[in-house]
Amino acid sequence: MTGPGLRERKKRDTRAALARATLDLAAEHGLAEVTVEQIAARAGVSYRTFFNYFSGKEEALLRPDDGDVTFAPRLLAQDPSLPPLEAARRALREQLAVLDEDQAGWRLRLTVIAAAPELLPRLMEIGSAGEREMTEALGEFTGLDPAREPYPALLAAVLGCAVRVTLAHWHAAGAARPLAALFDDAVDTLAAGLPAPAPQIP
Amino acid sequence: MTGPGLRERKKRDTRAALARATLDLAAEHGLAEVTVEQIAARAGVSYRTFFNYFSGKEEALLRPDDGDVTFAPRLLAQDPSLPPLEAARRALREQLAVLDEDQAGWRLRLTVIAAAPELLPRLMEIGSAGEREMTEALGEFTGLDPAREPYPALLAAVLGCAVRVTLAHWHAAGAARPLAALFDDAVDTLAAGLPAPAPQIP
DNA sequence: AGCTTTCGTGCACACCGTGCAATCTTTCAC
DNA sequence: GTGAAAGATTGCACGGTGTGCACGAAAGCT
Numbered sequence: 001m002t003g004p005g006l007r008e009r010k011k012r013d014t015r016a017a018l019a020r021a022t023l024d025l026a027a028e029h030g031l032a033e034v035t036v037e038q039i040a041a042r043a044g045v046s047y048r049t050f051f052n053y054f055s056g057k058e059e060a061l062l063r064p065d066d067g068d069v070t071f072a073p074r075l076l077a078q079d080p081s082l083p084p085l086e087a088a089r090r091a092l093r094e095q096l097a098v099l100d101e102d103q104a105g106w107r108l109r110l111t112v113i114a115a116a117p118e119l120l121p122r123l124m125e126i127g128s129a130g131e132r133e134m135t136e137a138l139g140e141f142t143g144l145d146p147a148r149e150p151y152p153a154l155l156a157a158v159l160g161c162a163v164r165v166t167l168a169h170w171h172a173a174g175a176a177r178p179l180a181a182l183f184d185d186a187v188d189t190l191a192a193g194l195p196a197p198a199p200q201i202p
Numbered sequence: 203m204t205g206p207g208l209r210e211r212k213k214r215d216t217r218a219a220l221a222r223a224t225l226d227l228a229a230e231h232g233l234a235e236v237t238v239e240q241i242a243a244r245a246g247v248s249y250r251t252f253f254n255y256f257s258g259k260e261e262a263l264l265r266p267d268d269g270d271v272t273f274a275p276r277l278l279a280q281d282p283s284l285p286p287l288e289a290a291r292r293a294l295r296e297q298l299a300v301l302d303e304d305q306a307g308w309r310l311r312l313t314v315i316a317a318a319p320e321l322l323p324r325l326m327e328i329g330s331a332g333e334r335e336m337t338e339a340l341g342e343f344t345g346l347d348p349a350r351e352p353y354p355a356l357l358a359a360v361l362g363c364a365v366r367v368t369l370a371h372w373h374a375a376g377a378a379r380p381l382a383a384l385f386d387d388a389v390d391t392l393a394a395g396l397p398a399p400a401p402q403i404p
Numbered sequence: 405a406g407c408t409t410t411c412g413t414g415c416a417c418a419c420c421g422t423g424c425a426a427t428c429t430t431t432c433a434c
Numbered sequence: 435g436t437g438a439a440a441g442a443t444t445g446c447a448c449g450g451t452g453t454g455c456a457c458g459a460a461a462g463c464t
Contacts, residue, residue, distance in 0.1 A: 005430085005431085006429095006430065006431090007429090007430055007441080007442085010430090010442090011442085014442095035418090035419065035420090036419080036420075036421090045443075045444090046443065046445080047444090048422095048443075048444055048445070048446095049442080049443055049444070051420095051421065051422075052442075052443075055421080056420080056421075057420095083397065083398055084396070084398045085395070085396045085397075085398075121323030121324065121326060122323065124323060132319075142398055142399075142401065143401035144399070144401055147374065149399070150367055150368070150371040150384070150387070150388065151398075153367045153370065154363070154364065154388055154391060154392075154396075157363035157364075157366060157367050158360050158363050158364075158392070158396065160363070161356070161360050161363050162356065162359075162360075164359060165352055165355045165356045165359050166352070168355065169352040169355065172349065182352070185352070186352065186356055189353065189356060190356075190360070190392075190395065190396060191395045191396065193287070193392065193393045193394055193395045194286075194287045194356075194357055194360065194392060194393065195285065195287075196285055196287075196344055196353075197344075197346070197351070197353050199344065199346060207461085207462080208461070208462090209410080209411085209460090209461055209462075212411090212461095213411085216411095216412095237449090237450065237451090238450080238451075238452090239450085247412075247413090248412065248413050248414080249413090249414095250412075250413055250414070250415095251412055251413070253451095253452065253453075254411075254412075257452080258451080259451095
């Protein structure tokens with residue numbers, strides 16, 4: 001049992017250092033004001049090396065881990081007799097639990113994203129490991145061909161939205177309620193056909 | 203009644219020429235392979251002038267007109283007693299009708315986008331003139347504060363998805379059915395709580 | 405006509421992202 | 435242990451992007 005080996009460990013460390021440096025610098029000055037050179041300097045590697053790990057600042061900020069588990073196996077492990085929406089809800093709840101491991105980091109990350117709105121659509125690709133993959137998995141789960149029937153794509157897109165809005169609300173509300181509960185509420189609203197809630201009268 | 207004036211007209215012509223050149227070149231070679239210099243040359247202006255009209259290739263491709271009508275007035279013109287989903291559906295149907303004016307152009311545009319998937323999330327900002335604006339308008343329509351209640355943001359995001367998926371399907375299916383009909387189907391599915399359709403048995 | 409405003413353009417600059425080749429380090433086979 | 439293979443880091447050079455600035459030309463106004 002030699003473990004992951006020195007090489008692997010150093011690679012992971014470098015990647016983590018670069019991601020962390022990107023996050024910290026972006027939190028301080030805003031992502032647009034930070035250069036790759038600064039990031040590399042803070043992480044202790046050369047400018048050129050940065051691009052051995054990430055294709056750009058964006059990726060370094062939004063995809064700090066590369067080996068994140070995909071959505072498809074989680075979905076296909078669900079009970080096939082469940083309605084698709086319910087099965088997907090359970091799979092995504094598992095996936096969101098990963099964020100709980102580094103709550104502080106993700107909250108900071110969401111702060112940076114909120115200040116750089118051009119990144120907002122990209123959140124779609126984080127919580128769900130990509131909408132295309134989700135579409136494929138839902139097609140398999142439901143037995144519908146995504147190329148012919150819009151249902152899998154629609155469901156995947158809508159769920160991606162639900163994740164994104166939930167994250168934004170969780171962040172805006174200061175994480176007052178746990179992420180999983182907020183996500184459940186959102187899916188409940190979807191399952192009910194998006195009825196208008198009663199206006200609050202404060 | 204002198205009309206728009208020579209100056210205005212030339213500006214609009216230049217903008218249209220740049221947008222058109224971007225679209226044509228991107229359709230021929232793929233957006234990533236096209237340089238701003240080529241675009242400017244084809245439109246008959248200088249490299250520098252391109253940036254007086256667009257902030258980059260992306261915008262030139264996805265936002266050919268700047269003065270597109272916003273979503274908010276369309277929504278607030280709807281009957282306030284309607285459910286929010288239904289009111290938004292009607293407002294968006296009006297907005298999508300604009301695309302019918304240049305069907306061929308938009309179908310070509312969608313082809314380019316399909317070949318450059320990193321642009322796909324940006325479609326959200328076209329059909330709906332921006333998700334934030336939609337959220338605000340829905341907050342006003344429902345009497346909910348978007349900062350406290352997630353419902354307006356969720357509805358706006360989901361509708362943006364519906365537009366995007368509808369456009370993708372319309373394009374993939376070769377515009378066999380009209381855009382408005384496809385959009386109606388999608389909203390019907392949403393209103394019904396995203397139930398699983400029967401699997402096709404071909 | 406003259407005056408003001410606005411637009412087009414050239415120039416310079418910092419940054420981005422990539423290909424290539426040289427150098428150094430880990431790993432593995434002998 | 436030693437040396438070769440595999441792989442990571444780095445410097446260098448290059449084409450492309452996007453912006454600030456200043457100058458000239460054209461359009462609109464009086």
